[in-house]
Amino acid sequence: MIELIATLAVLTLIKSTPIIYAALGGVISERSGVINIGLEGMMAAGAFTAVIVSFATQTPVLGLLAGVAAGACFGYLLAVAATRFKVDQIVAGTGINLICAGGAAYGLVILFNQPGASPQVPSLGGAYWSLVIAAFVLAGALQWLLFHTRWGLRTRATGENPSAVVSAGLDPLVLRTYAVVISGALAGLGGAFLSIGELNLYSDGMTAGRGFIALAAVIFGRWNPIGATAACVVFGFFEALQFVLQGQIAWLPANAMQALPYIAALIALAGVTGRVRAPAADGVPF
Amino acid sequence: MRRQLGAIALIVVLMALAMIIAGTSPIDGFTALFVGALGGRNEIGETLVATSALLFPALGIALAFRAGLFNIGAEGQLVVGGLCAGAIGAALGIPGPLGIVVLLIAGAIGGGVWGAIAGWMKARFGANEIIATLMLNFVAADFALELVSGPLKGPLAAGAETAWLDPKYWLPTLLPGTRLSIALLLALVLALVLQWAFTRTVFGYDLRASGEAPEAARRSGINIGRLTWLALTLSGAIAGLGGATIVTGELHRFNTQLSPGYGFTAIAVALVGDLQPLWICLAAFGFGILESGGLAMQASAQVPKDAIHVIEGLIIFVLAARRYVATRIEGGAP
Numbered sequence: 165m166i167e168l169i170a171t172l173a174v175l176t177l178i179k180s181t182p183i184i185y186a187a188l189g190g191v192i193s194e195r196s197g198v199i200n201i202g203l204e205g206m207m208a209a210g211a212f213t214a215v216i217v218s219f220a221t222q223t224p225v226l227g228l229l230a231g232v233a234a235g236a237c238f239g240y241l242l243a244v245a246a247t248r249f250k251v252d253q254i255v256a257g258t259g260i261n262l263i264c265a266g267g268a269a270y271g272l273v274i275l276f277n278q279p280g281a282s283p284q285v286p287s288l289g290g291a292y293w294s295l296v297i298a299a300f301v302l303a304g305a306l307q308w309l310l311f312h313t314r315w316g317l318r319t320r321a322t323g324e325n326p327s328a329v330v331s332a333g334l335d336p337l338v339l340r341t342y343a344v345v346i347s348g349a350l351a352g353l354g355g356a357f358l359s360i361g362e363l364n365l366y367s368d369g370m371t372a373g374r375g376f377i378a379l380a381a382v383i384f385g386r387w388n389p390i391g392a393t394a395a396c397v398v399f400g401f402f403e404a405l406q407f408v409l410q411g412q413i414a415w416l417p418a419n420a421m422q423a424l425p426y427i428a429a430l431i432a433l434a435g436v437t438g439r440v441r442a443p444a445a446d447g448v449p450f
Numbered sequence: 451m452r453r454q455l456g457a458i459a460l461i462v463v464l465m466a467l468a469m470i471i472a473g474t475s476p477i478d479g480f481t482a483l484f485v486g487a488l489g490g491r492n493e494i495g496e497t498l499v500a501t502s503a504l505l506f507p508a509l510g511i512a513l514a515f516r517a518g519l520f521n522i523g524a525e526g527q528l529v530v531g532g533l534c535a536g537a538i539g540a541a542l543g544i545p546g547p548l549g550i551v552v553l554l555i556a557g558a559i560g561g562g563v564w565g566a567i568a569g570w571m572k573a574r575f576g577a578n579e580i581i582a583t584l585m586l587n588f589v590a591a592d593f594a595l596e597l598v599s600g601p602l603k604g605p606l607a608a609g610a611e612t613a614w615l616d617p618k619y620w621l622p623t624l625l626p627g628t629r630l631s632i633a634l635l636l637a638l639v640l641a642l643v644l645q646w647a648f649t650r651t652v653f654g655y656d657l658r659a660s661g662e663a664p665e666a667a668r669r670s671g672i673n674i675g676r677l678t679w680l681a682l683t684l685s686g687a688i689a690g691l692g693g694a695t696i697v698t699g700e701l702h703r704f705n706t707q708l709s710p711g712y713g714f715t716a717i718a719v720a721l722v723g724d725l726q727p728l729w730i731c732l733a734a735f736g737f738g739i740l741e742s743g744g745l746a747m748q749a750s751a752q753v754p755k756d757a758i759h760v761i762e763g764l765i766i767f768v769l770a771a772r773r774y775v776a777t778r779i780e781g782g783a784p
Contacts, residue, residue: 201580205763241767245770249771251770251771252770252771253770254520254580254770255520255721255766255767255769255770256766256767256770258520258522258717258766259763259764259765259766259767259768259769259770260763260767261763262714262718262759262760262762262763262766263760263763263764263767264763265759266756266757266758266759266760266761266762266763267756267760267763269754269756269759270468270754270756270757270759270760273472273754273756274471274472274754279754279756372588373584373585373587373588376580376581376584376585377585379578379580379581380578380581380585383578383581417596417600418596419592419593419595419596420592420593420596421592422588422592423588423589423592423593426585426586426588426589426592427585427589429581429585430571430577430582430585430586430589433571433577433578433581433582433585434571434574434575434577435575436575
């Protein structure tokens, strides 16, 4: 029993990590006033690029960095669309999700000549535990950065009242661009953790809605880094529980159990009725 | 309209690029695409099968979108609709034509319930409908797989699928010798009805008002909560009906390969069609060509079919330049 609880605890930490990175990205982005629906795609881009670079260089750390860079690139794409062209952020983000998922599937065939999944590549191995710890450290750091530094105040102001930021002599669009690029980079890191941390390959659909679960965590965590992280741990717990129970209890409906984390996210979304408030200018172009 | 033409030009350029990257000349690639999509009776049939499969979810998405609600759950609604039709169809014992109607209604109810869950969450709790509808896609896929692997699995089925429908419950064939059923006609009629409803009825006006100016709509007495609930339910019901037509018209049983991502491609279809049902029909035909020609292109010109999904994504990204809703605030009751 104790062994089971220990397994569950360890798995919970591992399963929460990629969602935490994406959710922290989501918090920064939404605090600056841009809803990043593209987190899911940016995770896929990070996961895929990490595998490609790890394969080409045989150095997983470079793969990790490349994954972060890939996420940041798509973050920049969304940032430009949201700031310069003032597009509908939701629609643009959905486009990014399809571009990344489709692009990775296309890339698998072009580069490896095999659809569905990449060959196995060098993974981070035991080093991925440092990324698990880093996720929680980052959550704390971000909480401090957002609420106790000048950058944090400015970013939050941009998400609440961009006109006031202009009055202070700053450019909200620049602040939003920074925020969304960081958001993409973090989602890319989460994706790279999935592909070359937890596993050692990319397979189609491997992000499995985690970008959206992260968005649910952002809301459930009331747009606070630590709150969102706590929500991610809850969702990670259900993912881990599903794994552990499947191994332990044969008669459980295995496929239906896989829906557990999604159902948890749905309940969390509905459970915060009227008690949360998004940044006032969240999703509103300036 | 200019934007739509731009989107088509973008498709052509990007397809050519995808072909060049894959090491095929665009001439060979496009030839393979168009021959594969329109080169004969069977090819045209398959293209129109894809057209009708895309048309239902695209019309549903357009309905919700007009109300400012982004339904990215059409994929799950298709699956639930198909599952309901397949499960009931395998057990039904009534005359043919009546049975078909029952199965289509069952599909619409299934998809409608799936949409209603998100609608109720949005209206009652202010839950973000985008995340909710997407989460429900996964729940639908997992539960459908569970059911057809176990309780609903056909007695003779090798894989995870329901029993085959009795042929009397198959939708009549439209183009003999192909898999094209009258699902296409149903979709076109539905498009006409929706075109009328969107432009000529109070309901259509309310949808637009609450999508484009929610505060003004609320003050003019429109019950936004009820409309939200209704729009997502109808949106899901239309997609679910589509799932039922795939089961009764094409697969003749339900399995989890029902949709190769039609629910997501349909977002591009709805946007390229400018949320107007008649234009959506045209857009669905265009994407139907890409869907069915894409398979041929992959087989004969070695251009991965997934290139099409990248292009769909880019088109959605580009078309985001239009402002669809006034403001979108997450959380909190509306």
